[in-house]
Amino acid sequence: MIPLADLGVLGAALVLGVTHGFEPDHAAGISALTGETDSRAHAAFVGASFAVGHALVVVAWVAVLSALGASASAAPEVIGEAGSTLAGLVLGVVAVLLGTTGVRRLRGLPVGTEDATRGADAGLGGRLLATAQSYLHTHPHETRADYLRTGVVGSLFAASPPVSMLAFVSAVVPTAGAEGAVGAVAAYTAALTVTLAAVGGGVGSLVTFARGRGTRAYAAFEIGASVVVVWFAASMVVGV
Numbered sequence: 001m002i003p004l005a006d007l008g009v010l011g012a013a014l015v016l017g018v019t020h021g022f023e024p025d026h027a028a029g030i031s032a033l034t035g036e037t038d039s040r041a042h043a044a045f046v047g048a049s050f051a052v053g054h055a056l057v058v059v060a061w062v063a064v065l066s067a068l069g070a071s072a073s074a075a076p077e078v079i080g081e082a083g084s085t086l087a088g089l090v091l092g093v094v095a096v097l098l099g100t101t102g103v104r105r106l107r108g109l110p111v112g113t114e115d116a117t118r119g120a121d122a123g124l125g126g127r128l129l130a131t132a133q134s135y136l137h138t139h140p141h142e143t144r145a146d147y148l149r150t151g152v153v154g155s156l157f158a159a160s161p162p163v164s165m166l167a168f169v170s171a172v173v174p175t176a177g178a179e180g181a182v183g184a185v186a187a188y189t190a191a192l193t194v195t196l197a198a199v200g201g202g203v204g205s206l207v208t209f210a211r212g213r214g215t216r217a218y219a220a221f222e223i224g225a226s227v228v229v230v231w232f233a234a235s236m237v238v239g240v
Contacts, residue, residue, distance in 0.1 A: 009172055013184040016165050017191025025091075025236070026050055026196060028229045030203045032094040033150060040204035045147055047200025049154030051193040054162050055185065056155070061166050062181045088236030090156055095229035102222030105215060 029050065034043045104111045165188055169181050210221035 009180060009184050010187045012168065013165075013187040014191045016162075016168060017188040017193075018195050020054070020162050020164065021051075021192050021195025021199060025232045027199055027203055028225075028232045029091050029094075029154075030196075030200045031207070031225045032091060032098050032229045033154060034200075034203055034207050040201050040208065042147065042150070043204025043207065044197040044201040046150050046154050047196035047198070047203070048193050049151040050196050051189055052151070053155035054165070054192060055189040058162065058165050058169060058185050058188065062169055062185060065170060065181070084236045086156075088233045090153070091236065092230060092233035094153070095226045095233055098222055098229065099226030102219045102226060105222065106219035 026047065030043060030047050033046050101111050165185075169184060172181050172184055207221075211218045
């Protein structure tokens with residue numbers, strides 16, 4: 001029988017995973033990485049990939065705690081600042097891409113794969129946009145490479161340390177040891193992955209709905225979403 005204390009640790013880790021998954025910056029990031037060619041399944045995968053980045057940061061911190069023992073009781077503030085800055089910059093770049101796509105679509109200019117077919121008519125900006133979109137988004141027939149690319153970007157975005165979980169494992173390691181912390185991280189990762197996949201699927205459904213309302217409505221959705229995502233990105237970089 002699992003000791004009651006261990007059940008408490010696992011339960012707390014599960015709650016942290018679910019609550020962290022519903023933080024609005026994740027939905028913002030998923031919307032920035034989800035385009036008109038992406039399926040709901042791919043949007044859910046983008047969300048799940050965020051959990052990978054968070055889990056890797058937490059695992060690395062457990063390793064540090066195990067090596068240092070009681071001399072490290074909390075994650076250094078600089079770790080959180082550096083991770084948030086990196087994630088904010090990545091998110092900001094993708095948000096600008098999203099907004100640019102929306103503006104071009106609203107103006108009737110070619111976007112995405114249309115740029116490739118229009119060639120020189122698309123201009124340098126259009127071709128650069130098409131290249132970026134072909135890297136971030138899937139194609140009508142999704143491949144493993146498509147999932148790998150966006151999975152890597154999603155994991156990079158989620159390199160910002162989940163402060164609540166880092167604080168939690170900092171408290172768990174001295175009492176439950178590395179084994180107890182590993183169980184907590186596994187529970188946290190599972191809950192976070194399921195939650196973010198659900199959030200990603202929801203965002204994918206929203207994108208599909210907006211696209212079905214017509215070109216102008218979808219362009220307005222992209223522009224509006226990019227403004228929201230830029231705000232979240234700026235807040236992560238400057239610490240607002």
